[in-house]
Structure formats: C-alpha cells, structure tokens
C-alpha cells in the first residue's frame with residue numbers, strides 16, 4: 001500500500017501545493033467602537049440519549065465575536081446564469097446586465113431602473129406563486145430553483161462602492177492587488193487552466209516599495225475590450241498604484257442589492273418565508289450563534305440574522321446590509337464548489353460546505369411560531385441569546401435557507417474511530433479543495449461550525465467524492481456526512497473562480513480571444529481584474545478574540561492564527577486551516593477519550609496531530625499517511641464499491 005499511496009500523495013501534494021504566505025489587500029475595513037464582546041470558554045459535554053451517547057451541551061459554547069471586527073467587503077464571481085425568471089413568469093424579460101453596460105456609464109450614474117422594474121415584476125409573480133397556505137407548502141419549489149448571476153451581483157456591488165460618498169470612504173475603500181502577469185499567463189486556454197496559479201501576488205512587506213493601491217475597478221465587460229487599459233493601470237512591475245475614480249452618480253444601496261439577490265422588491269414577513277417550508281407550528285430551533293438563530297423548517301434549516309436595526313442583539317450591534325451582502329456572496333461562492341453546480345472541467349469541487357439554497361429578506365416582529373420554538377429551545381437547552389420578543393415592526397432580517405447539516409460536533413458523540421477518521425478526512429479534503437480553488441481559509445472552525453449527520457444504518461462502503469487539482473478522489477465516510485458552516489471570519493480569493501467563468505463562457509460558445517500579451521508572455525485569457533478580489537475580516541480589530549483563557553484549545557487556535565498571519569489578515573496563510581485541523585484532532589481526542597482511553601487509536605491521533613504541526617496547508621495535511629486507508633482513487637473506489645463490504649480501518 002505504501003508505494004501506491006506514495007504516488008497518489010505526490011499527486012495531491014503537487015496539485016494542492018505548499019505555498020508561501022503571500023499578501024494582497026483588497027479593502028479597508030470599517031472600524032467601530034469596541035463592543036462588549038461576550039465570550040465563553042465553557043466546553044462541557046456529557047453522554048446521554050438512547051441510541052448513541054450525546055454530548056448535548058446546556059449552553060452554546062461557540063466563540064462569540066465582537067461586531068467591532070465586522071466590515072467585510074466581498075467581490076467574487078462564479079459561473080452564474082442570467083437572472084432567471086420564475087418558471088411560470090414567461091412574460092418577464094431579462095434585466096439588463098450592469099456588468100455589460102457600466103463602461104459606457106463611466107462618469108455618470110448607473111441606471112438600475114430597468115432592473116428594479118424587472119425585480120418588481122418578479123416579486124409580483126413570486127407573491128402569486130410563493131404565498132402558499134401552510135397546507136400547500138410542499139408545492140413551493142422556489143429555493144431549489146434559484147440560480148444567481150454572480151457577475152451581475154458583483155458589478156452592482158462594485159458600482160455601489162465607487163458611488164459611495166466621501167464620508168463613507170473609510171469603510172468602502174477598495175484596495176486591491178491585482179493578479180500579476182506571470183500569474184495571468186498561467187490562466188491560459190491550455191489544459192493548465194485551473195492550475196493553482198491565479199493567486200494573489202506576494203507583497204514585500206519589508207521593502208516598503210509596494211504600497212497598497214486602490215485599483216480602479218475597470219468594469220471591463222466580458223469581451224474585455226478595456227482589459228489592456230485596466231491592466232496597465234495596475235503598474236504591475238512597480239506594484240499597484242493608487243488611483244481613484246470619481247463617481248458622482250447614485251448606486252443601489254447594499255440593502256437594494258440584497259433584495260435583488262433575493263429577487264424581492266420588498267421584504268416579506270418571517271411567517272411568509274417559513275410557511276413555504278413547513279407548518280409554522282412544526283418549527284424547531286436547532287442552534288444559535290452570536291448573530292444567527294437556526295431553525296428547522298421542514299427539510300431545510302433557516303438561519304435568521306437580524307440586521308440594520310438599532311437594537312443591540314445579544315449585546316452586539318446588528319450587522320449592516322453591507323456585511324450581510326458580503327456573507328451572501330461568500331455563501332454563493334462556496335456553493336459554486338458543489339459537485340452539482342459545476343461542469344466536468346472544474347478543477348476543484350466538493351460538497352463539504354453547507355449548501356445555501358436561498359436567501360430571503362424579512363421585516364417585522366419575530367413571528368409567534370419562532371418565539372415559541374425559541375422558548376422551547378431555551379427551556380430544554382438554555383439559550384445564551386436575548387429573547388427575540390423585542391424586535392419591532394421595522395426590524396429587518398436575512399434568512400439563509402440552508403440544507404440541514406445535522407448536529408454540530410460539539411453536541412455529537414463520535415462512536416468509534418471510523419467516525420473520527422471520516423470526520424477528519426472530510427473536513428481536511430473540503431478545506432484542501434477550497435484552498436486550491438480560492439485560497440479559502442475558514443479561520444473559525446470550532447466544533448459548533450462542523451455539522452454531522454449519520455445514516456441510520458451506516459453503509460460501510462459509503463464514499464464521498466471531491467476533485468482536488470483536477471483529480472477526482474474519494475473518501476470513505478462510514479455513513480457520516482460532514483458540513484462546514486459559518487464563514488463569517490473566512491478569507492477567500494476569487495481569482496480562480498474568474499478563470500472558471502471565462503472558460504465556461506468559452507465552452508458555451510462565447511468567443512474568447514487573446515487580446516493581451518504583455519512582455520511576450522504568451523496568450524492570455526481576457527481576465528476581468530475588476531472582479532478579482534479578496535474577502536477577509538481584519539481580526540486585529542477585535543483584540544478580545546485573542547484573549548481567551550490560556551490553555552483553552554479554541555482560544556489558543558485564534559492566537560496561533562495571529563502568530564501565523566502576523567496580523568496581516570488580508571494575506572493568504574493556508575496554515576490557518578492547519579491549526580484548526582490540529583484543534584479538531586484535539587476535540588476528537590476529547591470526545592474519543594471516554595471510549596478509547598490510552599489505546600492505539602489515541603496514539604494514532606496524537607502522532608497525526610504531531611505531524612500536522614509541520615504542514616503548511618490543508619492540502620499538505622491530506623497527504624498525511626493518517627488518511628491513507630480512507631482515501632481512494634477512482635479505480636480503488638470502483639473495486640471498493642463493487643467488492644464485498646470492507647472492514648473497518650481501526651475500530652476501537
């Protein structure tokens with residue numbers, strides 16, 4: 001097995017790659033006054049329940065974060081389809097795409113009247129279609145049908161940034177380091193298209209010669225006619241140059257943009273959204289975070305996040321529309337890694353991040369059905385959050401309609417080594433894929449943010465698939481399915497996703513010509529640098545995050561991230577994923593201990609943990625021999641699933 005594995009691991013390592021940390025700054029962050037920042041380090045767990053032991057905690061133990069750190073900006077793109085009207089709304093016309101119009105509008109305000117009119121029409125249609133009585137909720141299919149035109153969403157977002165008045169500049173400065181030519185040259189139409197090359201360039205911190213620059217977002221259209229000009233403005237050799245674009249016009253507010261993403265012209269009530277998925281009386285609260293309350297509604301989970309209001313929620317300032325928009329865009333980006341969203345040409349794909357099925361903007365007081373579910377949860381498990389009764393008629397919420405990811409790891413009892421193995425390989429593979437696709441770092445992967453479901457009768461031959469660096473791989477699951485949630489602190493680079501969009505357009509018959517070939521570097525795809533950017537959150541604005549109890553694994557992990565990034569939170573440091581994997585092994589050890597005190601399993605986990613410390617990325621971690629028995633190549637999987645049920649890899 002060793003030599004065969006050796007080959008595979010060298011492939012994984014080659015495709016995942018060990019990268020040096022590099023930096024790229026995209027935007028300035030809003031800094032607000034310090035908040036109260038409630039935190040807890042209570043990590044209790046206890047066995048209970050009937051069929052499997054339960055670690056159900058009496059309190060949420062996630063690491064609460066201060067809203068003082070908020071202020072994410074988001075730019076990204078994906079192979080989005082046009083804004084599709086609802087099935088029965090044939091008369092609707094496509095809205096004009098701002099991304100293809102903006103250039104002509106430079107110097108003047110973008111005109112979104114047609115789009116607004118379109119969405120008003122969509123919404124009118126939605127109202128007819130989407131207000132079923134609770135009895136008919138099964139016929140309402142909106143969520144699964146939604147496709148989002150991410151490039152268009154992004155263009156609107158960018159325009160709004162440029163159109164912001166000077167007073168908001170601190171919040172909305174867009175500081176962007178471009179994809180550099182050598183990188184671009186790898187984004188060619190060759191087979192090497194999806195190589196790990198569309199990366200943020202390194203920033204020479206020491207020299208001081210490379211100041212961060214505010215790049216004018218060129219809004220080149222997909223034909224890229226302005227691409228040369230845009231790229232030349234980036235002053236590639238000497239580093240980015242600060243420029244600014246005067247923009248006097250109006251633009252859509254972030255709130256309007258969220259409505260457009262949701263295909264709504266106005267907020268609806270919480271009851272309207274929930275009744276589309278279930279009988280209101282059947283709603284159950286599943287969990288809570290500092291900002292969100294998660295409720296089961298039929299077969300979906302609706303996470304309700306209040307925003308834009310003045311009321312302090314759980315001791316914190318509510319999120320602002322801009323931040324919600326960023327989270328919406330980030331969720332959509334991760335959705336695009338899903339196997340059902342991409343074509344065969346996708347270089348990286350996995351299903352390990354929770355599927356976001358829809359978003360809805362709501363307004364009004366909390367619905368009595370939700371209050372009752374909230375109180376029920378509080379009575380049974382004890383809530384750390386404020387009672388939602390104080391929300392007024394003006395209060396707005398975003399509802400993230402998510403797939404049901406199951407139970408969070410904190411409350412889940414791992415029953416044997418196979419489950420632990422499955423958990424670790426799935427999380428590691430997902431991080432490795434997202435790292436490769438978009439320099440993704442989760443940065444907050446505590447055990448409340450990993451959800452698990454187990455088949456009632458786990459099929460020993462179950463596997464999950466993922467594609468890493470163009471190579472399809474499989475992991476044995478032992479019936480366990482893992483979903484990663486909560487991307488509030490995550491960092492992402494959209495560059496490779498843009499490559500993908502361009503190629504998909506090419507595949508769809510839209511011509512891509514080679515228009516730019518600087519320094520004889522060869523043919524390049526037209527690359528819309530305007531849409532290439534990085535989302536991150538500057539955690540240095542939240543010192544309390546790093547002041548958790550000494551020795552507490554979660555608190556220590558935030559501090560490790562701080563050491564790794566040296567507080568350059570904008571940079572790419574895939575090692576942050578590694579430290580969360582180390583934390584995860586600690587949590588697994590904690591959970592396994594009562595089952596396997598001091599035995600071989602514990603020793604294996606400990607030596608795996610030791611090796612993890614030497615890795616630089618989740619991609620590296622995936623190549624560790626610890627996963628050799630649970631990772632399968634395509635051929636191995638075929639013989640595996642055709643053969644007799646394979647034994648466990650190491651039962652306790």
Ligand SMILES: Nc1ncnc2c1ncn2[C@@H]1O[C@H](COP(=O)(O)OP(=O)(O)OP(=O)(O)O)[C@@H](O)[C@H]1O
Nearest residue numbers: 287288289290291292294301402404405406448486
């Ligand atoms: N898709 C889902 N399926 C099942 N449970 C979920 C889902 N999403 C969220 N939950 C539950 O709700 C809890 C809170 O969700 P989440 O962490 O996303 O909220 P948050 O407010 O963003 O949290 P944080 O304070 O960590 O930022 C989770 O720990 C989990 O128990």
